[in-house]
Amino acid sequence: MKPQIFVNARIFDGEGTPPQPGEVRVVGNRIEAVAPPDQLDRTDCSLVDCGGNVLMPGLIEAHAHVTYTNFVHLKELGEVPPEEHVLITAQNARLMLDSGFTSLYSAASSKPRTEVVIRNAINAGTLPGPRMRAASPEIVSTGGLGDERQLHNPHHQGIEIIADGPDEIRRAVRTMIREGVDTIKMNISGDNFVRKNFGRQTSYTDAEVAAGAEEAHARGAWLSCHARADAAVRLALKHKFRVIYHLDFIEGETFDLLEAAKDEIFLAPAIGIIYATAHEAEPWGITREVAEHMDLYKMLENCPRVYGELRKRGLRVLPGGDYGFAWSPMGTNARDFEHFVTMLGYTPAEVLSAATKLGGQLMGYDDLGLIKPGYLADLLLVRGDPTEDVRLFQDRDNLLAIMKDGQFHKRPGQGVESGTVATKVVESVWQ
Amino acid sequence: MTVEILLCRTCPRDGQGEVGLFSEALQRALRRMASLEIRPVHVQCLGSCRQPYTVSLDAPDKWRIRFSGLGGRDVERLIEVAQHYAATPDGLLTDRQLPPELAARITARSPKFTTTRAA
Numbered sequence: 249m250k251p252q253i254f255v256n257a258r259i260f261d262g263e264g265t266p267p268q269p270g271e272v273r274v275v276g277n278r279i280e281a282v283a284p285p286d287q288l289d290r291t292d293c294s295l296v297d298c299g300g301n302v303l304m305p306g307l308i309e310a311h312a313h314v315t316y317t318n319f320v321h322l323k324e325l326g327e328v329p330p331e332e333h334v335l336i337t338a339q340n341a342r343l344m345l346d347s348g349f350t351s352l353y354s355a356a357s358s359k360p361r362t363e364v365v366i367r368n369a370i371n372a373g374t375l376p377g378p379r380m381r382a383a384s385p386e387i388v389s390t391g392g393l394g395d396e397r398q399l400h401n402p403h404h405q406g407i408e409i410i411a412d413g414p415d416e417i418r419r420a421v422r423t424m425i426r427e428g429v430d431t432i433k434m435n436i437s438g439d440n441f442v443r444k445n446f447g448r449q450t451s452y453t454d455a456e457v458a459a460g461a462e463e464a465h466a467r468g469a470w471l472s473c474h475a476r477a478d479a480a481v482r483l484a485l486k487h488k489f490r491v492i493y494h495l496d497f498i499e500g501e502t503f504d505l506l507e508a509a510k511d512e513i514f515l516a517p518a519i520g521i522i523y524a525t526a527h528e529a530e531p532w533g534i535t536r537e538v539a540e541h542m543d544l545y546k547m548l549e550n551c552p553r554v555y556g557e558l559r560k561r562g563l564r565v566l567p568g569g570d571y572g573f574a575w576s577p578m579g580t581n582a583r584d585f586e587h588f589v590t591m592l593g594y595t596p597a598e599v600l601s602a603a604t605k606l607g608g609q610l611m612g613y614d615d616l617g618l619i620k621p622g623y624l625a626d627l628l629l630v631r632g633d634p635t636e637d638v639r640l641f642q643d644r645d646n647l648l649a650i651m652k653d654g655q656f657h658k659r660p661g662q663g664v665e666s667g668t669v670a671t672k673v674v675e676s677v678w679q
Numbered sequence: 680m681t682v683e684i685l686l687c688r689t690c691p692r693d694g695q696g697e698v699g700l701f702s703e704a705l706q707r708a709l710r711r712m713a714s715l716e717i718r719p720v721h722v723q724c725l726g727s728c729r730q731p732y733t734v735s736l737d738a739p740d741k742w743r744i745r746f747s748g749l750g751g752r753d754v755e756r757l758i759e760v761a762q763h764y765a766a767t768p769d770g771l772l773t774d775r776q777l778p779p780e781l782a783a784r785i786t787a788r789s790p791k792f793t794t795t796r797a798a
Contacts, residue, residue: 318728527787578723590740642722643722
């Protein structure tokens, strides 16, 4: 493809400052230059007229579950045969890219190899989808979050890898790294979704978490964890987990420990699933009374306090997470940006910076997530100004163009899902 | 006065060829019948698949109100309710503003702030 210059754009570069008029030249898969209007040499370039709309970095989902099927009960994921599950995951990956997410950081796969396979196919160019960091299934203890076995029923196929004791955990971690995952996920705490106060309990001992961490660190895999409980977060910090999810019940000195590690770790509350379960899941049997029993309203009230303090202390907090349940479906992930604004007090620009600049860091790139010379050309052209209304992303028709790695996934003027192939490069979004 | 109506792209999800047709038909009916400007917002899914044919009324700083199990006869009532919704400061509708037929179809009221109080 010829070099592209996006002209007549308002550029949100990912740093969190207001969009500024400008233009961007993309050569190959990189942003080559960013300049004020009418400054760039147009020789041998195709022009993309942005029509005054906002050009920004592609979005990054920090807690992706692209193997989720909009399920009601976890066991449904286990009941999907592997072959069908690969197809569903491929569709979800494509849906995420259609929705403007040019990168995904997985928070767990439902089956051991599914995400690895999809990631590899995307990287090889055989499937459309975002950049992916593929995760293991959740490694859980007997009785931990994700263990849905029943004593009388030996035939169980779930989403988890059950591992008890340091040796079993080592084997599980080694196996998943052998199969090619980027990140190992461990459920260190329980969750109130399962039973009352389970979210405040740890499911693994120090020795068990240490074993898993030692293996992952030795073999070059990243570590992430489900950790609502204060003690679970402390275990994660002690053993140098890179990503800690939820942190609902932290208190006291844990804030200091997190602050001390702020340059090494990433956090994500995944507040969307709590919100949807509390307010929108009644058709699925989760009434207000059930939600109260789960303490979901208390968790929603607590989240701004916890994450306000974490932000004040300079921790890197990212939006996203746990979309793929029936009442918080796949493809509605951008709603998390609105939650960050309405519940956690972010400005739209701040949450979009978290979803781009911090997302690039989370993905492990030093050249992803900003509109800056030398950075990878993952770009979105958004109708209107998402720094004024972050809800724009909830309707993907507002994504006028999607570029990943310097290639258009959606060209201006083309409907990506129709499969229509443009007969020429559309040079204005007004055509 | 512009009113946002959220329409599901995937409704009914297991519709055997009908997926997405409900929102398209509703959008056409709204355009024909409404005197105020309707701004459709096409979301992937409103999470009410067990009770399909769903829309939500939504606006910044207002409660999102979801209606499920809708039919063609509900369109006029929906427009009337949308007008009331647009005029409220917070999206909460009184009993007088909600026809019983639509009140019975509310499957979610979602706040735009953390709260334990009921709608």
